[in-house]
Amino acid sequence: MNSTNRFLNRLFVLIAGLVLLVAGVGVCLGALIPGLQQPISDAALDAAGEVPGTLDAQPWILWAAAAAAAVIITVLFWFVLRQGRGRTSVLLESGGTGGDVVIDAKVAAHVLEQSLARHPRIVSVDVVAFQLRGERVLRITVQARRGSSPVHLRSLVDQSVAEWDALLGQQVPVVIQIVSGLRADLTGTARVA
Amino acid sequence: MTREALYRRAVRRETHSPRSVPAIALAVVLILVLALLGVESVLAAIGQSPLLIAPATLLSSVLQATAAPAAILVACGALGAILGVALMTVSLTPGRRGRRAAHTDRTAALADDRVIAQAIAQSAAEAADVPANQVHVSVGSRSIGVDITPTSGRLLDEQAIRDAVDQELAGYDYRPALRPRVQVLKKGTIA
Numbered sequence: 001m002n003s004t005n006r007f008l009n010r011l012f013v014l015i016a017g018l019v020l021l022v023a024g025v026g027v028c029l030g031a032l033i034p035g036l037q038q039p040i041s042d043a044a045l046d047a048a049g050e051v052p053g054t055l056d057a058q059p060w061i062l063w064a065a066a067a068a069a070a071v072i073i074t075v076l077f078w079f080v081l082r083q084g085r086g087r088t089s090v091l092l093e094s095g096g097t098g099g100d101v102v103i104d105a106k107v108a109a110h111v112l113e114q115s116l117a118r119h120p121r122i123v124s125v126d127v128v129a130f131q132l133r134g135e136r137v138l139r140i141t142v143q144a145r146r147g148s149s150p151v152h153l154r155s156l157v158d159q160s161v162a163e164w165d166a167l168l169g170q171q172v173p174v175v176i177q178i179v180s181g182l183r184a185d186l187t188g189t190a191r192v193a
Numbered sequence: 194m195t196r197e198a199l200y201r202r203a204v205r206r207e208t209h210s211p212r213s214v215p216a217i218a219l220a221v222v223l224i225l226v227l228a229l230l231g232v233e234s235v236l237a238a239i240g241q242s243p244l245l246i247a248p249a250t251l252l253s254s255v256l257q258a259t260a261a262p263a264a265i266l267v268a269c270g271a272l273g274a275i276l277g278v279a280l281m282t283v284s285l286t287p288g289r290r291g292r293r294a295a296h297t298d299r300t301a302a303l304a305d306d307r308v309i310a311q312a313i314a315q316s317a318a319e320a321a322d323v324p325a326n327q328v329h330v331s332v333g334s335r336s337i338g339v340d341i342t343p344t345s346g347r348l349l350d351e352q353a354i355r356d357a358v359d360q361e362l363a364g365y366d367y368r369p370a371l372r373p374r375v376q377v378l379k380k381g382t383i384a
Contacts, residue, residue, distance in 0.1 A: 002211075004211045004213055006206075006209075006211045006212065008216075009211060009212040009213055009215075009216035010212050010216075010284045010285075011284075012216050012219065012220070013212060013215050013216055013219060013280050013281075013283055013284040014280070014281055014284035014285065016219050016277075016280055017276075017277045017278065017279070017280030017281035017282075017283075017284060018277065018281060019277070020273045020274070020276050020277030020280065021273070021274050021277030021278055021281065022277070023270075023273055023277075024269075024270040024271060024272065024273030024274030024275070024276075024277055025270065025274050026270070027266055027267075027269060027270030027273065028266070028267050028270035028271055028274065029270075030259075030266070030270075031263040031266035031267050031270065032263065032267060037259070037263065037266075040259055041259040041260040044256040044257070044259040044260070045256065045257060045259075045260060047256050048252070048253040048254075048256035048257050049253075051249050051252045051253045051256070052249045052253070055237070055248065055249045059238050062234040062235070062237050062238035062248060063234070063235075063238055065230065065231070065234040065248065066230075066231045066232075066234040066235045066238070069227040069228070069230050069231030069234070070231055072223070072227055073224050073227050073228060073231070076220045076223055076224050076227075077224065079216075079220055080217050080220050080221070080224075083211075083213050083216075083217060084213065132199065132202065132203055132206075133194050133199060133202065134194070135194065135199055137199065137203060139203075144308045144311070144312075146311050146315075147311050147312055147314065147315030147325070148308075148311075148312060148315075149312045149361070149364070150295075150304035150308045150309060150312060150365070151295070151364050151365055151366075154295060154300075154302045154304075157300070157302075158299065158300055161299065161300055162299070165299075171299070173196060173199055173200065173203075173301075174299070174300040174301070175200070175203045175204070175207065175300065175301045175302070175303070176300050176301065176302040176303070177207065177292075177302075177303050177304075177305075178302070178303065178304040178305065178308050179304075179305045179307075179308065180305050180307040180308045180311060
């Protein structure tokens, strides 16, 4: 639920795939059509002979290539580093008469984890806040003990959320995730319903 | 943004892959290649010896490669085209993450397919009165397969198992919904 730009990711992969596909098909066709390879390779060999002379005569080409590489590398770094952000440490901010109130996401995490973690059907609870479309959303991840019903777990979490709502006096959007992990696999089944 | 739209978006983001891994891998490969090209260009421009290959040599050899035998060119081209199709497939397919969403009211909720499988396995094992490791559950996109290995010499009440699985699934409101397919295997095992 982070702020990764998924459309951009897919667009980037799509364009790379398209370029590879077109280049690959182009090379195949050029090599397979008999009348095509000869003139192209002749022209290319002529051009290849001129490369060292041209680069020596016009060194700006090399600088321009280096500058272009640097610019594209910067853009790609930005693209890689902006993946997976969007977590926020602040859950609620409200300004009013007499001062501002800021509620940290950790408060919600402590309260909800405290009320849920001791339940025998839950292995662990993890609560984080995300910024999604300008709104702050709480994500509760519950690791279920092997064999427990996800519907039952959800109603447990819903109860805790209702208590948290009463405590906060306001309803923050909540997304519940019921997952199973390595720890859930190792701890065995819950034997008491 | 309304609460429903926000939840829809959150659920969509949690049930589908962001495709970060292929995108980052591609970006890193491109960064490395461009860094090499950039460094080689600067080295050539200031007249130093190249690290791996001088830009002029690289350019000439790419141009000379057009004269290579057709078989090699076709092989390289086909390899590129296949990789391209693979990347386009990754980009255009939904990339579901093996999770499904329940109905939304005060909260939105998602469950891993593994949790669903383990819960169904537990109910089936209880109904069949076999140890949990004799039940194998596989969750597909719209169906859930329950395979039970009976204990040798004991009869299983298949209908009871079916009812138990149906009853457990009836309480689930996950989308896409799951159709159960219960099967008691012919070969038994020694418990």
